[in-house]
Amino acid sequence: MKNFQEAILAGATGAQLEAIPIPDHYRGAYLRKEDVGIFEGIASSVKDPRKSLHLGDVPTPELAPDEVMVAVMASSINFNTVWSSIFEPVSTFGFLEKLGRSGSLWDQRHNQPYHVIGSDGSGVIIRVGASVRNWKVGDKVTIHCNYVDDQDPSAHDDSMMATNQRIWGFETNFGGLADLTVVKANQLMPKPAHLSWEEAAVNALCNSTSYRMLVSKNGAAMKQGDVVLIWGATGGIGGYAVQYVLNGGGIPVGVVSSKEKADLLRDMGCEAVIDRSEMGYKFWKDETTQDESEWRRFGKDIRSLVGEDPDIVFEHPGRSTMGASVYVAKKGGLIMTCAATSGYMIEYDNRHLWMKLKTIKSSHFANYREAFEANRLISKGMIQPVISKTYPLEEVGAACYSVHRNEHEGKIGVLTLSPSENLGIDNLEMRERIGENKIGRFRRY
Numbered sequence: 078m079k080n081f082q083e084a085i086l087a088g089a090t091g092a093q094l095e096a097i098p099i100p101d102h103y104r105g106a107y108l109r110k111e112d113v114g115i116f117e118g119i120a121s122s123v124k125d126p127r128k129s130l131h132l133g134d135v136p137t138p139e140l141a142p143d144e145v146m147v148a149v150m151a152s153s154i155n156f157n158t159v160w161s162s163i164f165e166p167v168s169t170f171g172f173l174e175k176l177g178r179s180g181s182l183w184d185q186r187h188n189q190p191y192h193v194i195g196s197d198g199s200g201v202i203i204r205v206g207a208s209v210r211n212w213k214v215g216d217k218v219t220i221h222c223n224y225v226d227d228q229d230p231s232a233h234d235d236s237m238m239a240t241n242q243r244i245w246g247f248e249t250n251f252g253g254l255a256d257l258t259v260v261k262a263n264q265l266m267p268k269p270a271h272l273s274w275e276e277a278a279v280n281a282l283c284n285s286t287s288y289r290m291l292v293s294k295n296g297a298a299m300k301q302g303d304v305v306l307i308w309g310a311t312g313g314i315g316g317y318a319v320q321y322v323l324n325g326g327g328i329p330v331g332v333v334s335s336k337e338k339a340d341l342l343r344d345m346g347c348e349a350v351i352d353r354s355e356m357g358y359k360f361w362k363d364e365t366t367q368d369e370s371e372w373r374r375f376g377k378d379i380r381s382l383v384g385e386d387p388d389i390v391f392e393h394p395g396r397s398t399m400g401a402s403v404y405v406a407k408k409g410g411l412i413m414t415c416a417a418t419s420g421y422m423i424e425y426d427n428r429h430l431w432m433k434l435k436t437i438k439s440s441h442f443a444n445y446r447e448a449f450e451a452n453r454l455i456s457k458g459m460i461q462p463v464i465s466k467t468y469p470l471e472e473v474g475a476a477c478y479s480v481h482r483n484e485h486e487g488k489i490g491v492l493t494l495s496p497s498e499n500l501g502i503d504n505l506e507m508r509e510r511i512g513e514n515k516i517g518r519f520r521r522y
Contacts, residue, residue: 078103078256081148082494085201091215094203099146102134105193105255106473108161113168126162126481127474135193138251141183144259145212146204147220150495151278151467152253153197153488155313156418159481161194161247162474166421169194172248179241187250195254196222196246199268199278199501200494209262217268217501220260221281221448224249227263235295236444244442253278254473256494266449269456270504271511275490276462277501280317280455283463283488285443287317288451290391290413292325295447296440297389297413301326306379306387306405308394310347311338314415316463316487316519318391319347324459328383341486341522349382351375360401367424372404379405389413396420408433415440458511463487465519467498487519 080097108129116124140146161169169192177188198220202212212218224245225236232239246252251259268277290296291305299305305322309315310331322329323346330349331342339352358375362368379387386407392399395417402412403425414437417423430437443451454460467490468476476489495501502508508516 078148078494081203082256082496085148085150085494086496086500089215091213094201095214097203099137099204101137103137103255103257104132104470105135105257106130106132106195106470107135107191107193108169110170110190110192113164113170116163121163121165124163124165124481126159126477129162129164130474130477132471132473135191135255137257138186138259140204140206140259142206142208143261144206145202145209145262145265147198147200147218147258147260148203149198149200149253149255149258149493150274150501151199152195152255152491152493153275153279153282153464154476154480154491155196155282156416156480157196157244157247158194158254158477161192162477163481169247172243173250176243176249189250192250193252193255194246195252195491196244196282197278197280198253198258199274200258202265206262212262212265216265217503218265219268219277219281219452220245220253220258220264221266221285221443221445221452222246223264223442223445223448224261225263237295237441254470254491254493256470263445266452267456268501269452271458271502271507272455272462272516273499274495274501275467275492275498276464276516279464279488279490280462281448281452282442283313284317284455284460285448285451286415286440287314287321288454289443289447290314290415290440291318291321291389293443293447295444296438297411299325299327299389303327303388304330304383304385304407305389305391306330306332306402307391308332308398308402311341311463311486311519311522313463313488314393315391316345317460319345320460323347330379330383330387337522338486341519344518351378351382358401360397367400369404369426372401375401376405386410393417394419396423399423400425403435403437404429406435408435410435412437413440414438458507461511461515461518463519464490465522466490467492486522
């Protein structure tokens with residue numbers, strides 16, 4: 078891949094990239110099927126991704142007619158990267174085996190004793206399949222992770238409802254934490270021209286997820302004046318959620334876990350901030366018993382900041398917070414939930430849900446239109462990346478470990494073929510107009 082790296086950095090044309098032979102192997106971050114049991118009996122919190130993630134050469138897969146091959150310049154770490162690396166809640170090799178049993182020769186490629194992971198990426202197209210129409214070699218792209226067969230009729234209202242919908246790099250092989258990837262052409266979006274490779278790479282999964290949860294009719298369809306409680310408001314999806322609420326005329330109430338994160342929130346324009354470390358909430362008395370008095374105290378603190386209960390709760394921690402989320406939402410309010418980073422077996426008092434006519438609504442990533450709209454807002458400078466730090470691919474285990482231990486703000490980028498940060502910026506004028514302080518806000522905290 079070094080020839081492709083040098084050509085891209087030199088500004089090669091599509092014809093020049095097409096003239097470079099595709100190597101029979103490439104460098105990727107992968108898990109091994111033989112390692113699935115290595116963390117048995119170990120608590121989740123102390124499982125170490127550095128022991129399971131390997132970096133090395135893997136075979137280059139054949140390109141399907143509806144796919145493109147991308148030279149990946151940068152990628153990022155998501156929570157599904159962490160889950161993959163610690164084999165929780167299940168091993169991802171089960172996903173690959175299921176995909177391989179579907180009957181298609183192209184699907185069978187994914188069932189390997191190794192799994193190249195990663196669900197974000199930015200880069201340059203170096204090959205296109207025979208049926209690809211809207212993209213060409215040399216195009217600079219970002220990749221969203223909704224992997225779906227668009228010939229299936231179940232994909233044509235909301236593709237997240239498709240019977241064969243999967244998440245690329247988590248439920249499929251050949252993910253983005255590598256120098257090369259193969260993806261379906263319908264996963265591609267234009268790279269924002271004013272961003273570097275790593276700034277462009279971190280957005281697609283988390284930004285699209287937040288867009289669907291808050292803006293889309295498939296989510297909360299937030300309106301002006303809505304009070305939105307945002308857990309983890311400086312995290313991967315929370316950092317985008319705050320921006321969507323502010324852009325849409327809502328009132329964000331950001332919950333964070335340190336003074337530094339509270340300062341970052343205020344810098345973003347979020348005036349109503351709750352620092353959990355300062356307030357010392359104990360929503361759980363022990364592992365099996367929640368404390369409603371703490372829910373009430375939390376709700377009172379929210380009202381003291383904005384004068385009312387939240388219309389929408391942006392819920393993603395899961396077990397640690399769901400009881401409180403259901404309680405504090407206003408009568409008739411909406412708890413919009415995805416993920417479950419603190420645990421997926423949730424508990425709440427159903428009386429506070431049914432007697433006050435509240436709704437719990439689930440969300441999972443985004444369909445192509447939602448991802449494209451979210452990327453468009455990034456490209457217009459209306460939503461900023463939340464990247465705080467980058468690692469080289471050689472240190473992918475350390476990057477994943479940092480996210481697992483919640484040592485980061487926003488998103489962590491991973492440089493793959495890009496040899497350093499701040500490369501790949503094509504629209505300097507736009508970048509100057511937006512301002513480095515806004516684009517790089519998360520790097521300062």
